[in-house]
Amino acid sequence: MRDAHSFDEFYRQTSTRLMRYGYAVVGDPAEAQDLVQEAYAKAWRHWRTVAAHPAPEAWVRLTLARLATDRWRRLAAWRGVLSRTGPPPPIAPPSVDTVLLTTALRRLPAAHRQAVALHYLFDMSVDDIARETGAAAGTVKSWLSRGRAALAAQLSEARDGQILEAHDV
Structure with missing residues (x-):
């Protein structure tokens, strides 16, 4: 030792x-x-x-x-x-959609954000996410449902605001 x-x-x-x-x-x-x-x-x-x-x-x-x-x-x-x-080509700035999605994800509670990321970025099932996070499968389903609903609402608001700004110009 x-x-x-x-x-x-x-x-x-x-x-x-x-x-x-x-x-x-x-x-x-x-x-x-x-x-x-x-x-x-x-x-x-x-x-x-x-x-x-x-x-x-x-x-x-x-x-x-x-x-x-x-x-x-x-x-x-x-x-x-x-x-x-030669050097690698320059990386393009993030798209408007990427910025909006990242902003919306940051507003989610950490558990919801983690569940959504694992599910959509790593194609993990509810049971796999439950094992990784130590949460019950029902809890993971709730996190995913609430996370998706919150993202949809935030992205809809952001898109509406962006469209209005574009028309105001």
Whole structure:
């Protein structure tokens, strides 16, 4: 069993230094946070070995440096692909329908939104949604029914408002 207390103490003593080191290595604070987090996750998975290492902080620093090197290799490969194929085409802005649907979905209660998304985006049955959410099948049916009704009402209102605005112009 891993010793969570000793790992927590190690983390408290070294995290600031390792974050500074990560930032110095990659030059981007968000990327540094990701790499430091991944290095600590690896240290936790191998905590018995790391804790017994003569220099545990050096082990994490080496892991961090290797993760950064892997990142640079992936970026170099990506740059090679881009140089051969060119950048991807620009992505078109979302359609009016997408904006209206997204806005309407955000107004639904979380459970209704989740049920509607699972049902329509992942083609999940009521029973599958019930298993995933831990709710009864009848509850899922209610969520779907209420979610569809609320979406229909909101989209109808939004469409009516949009049509009026278009005619007013």
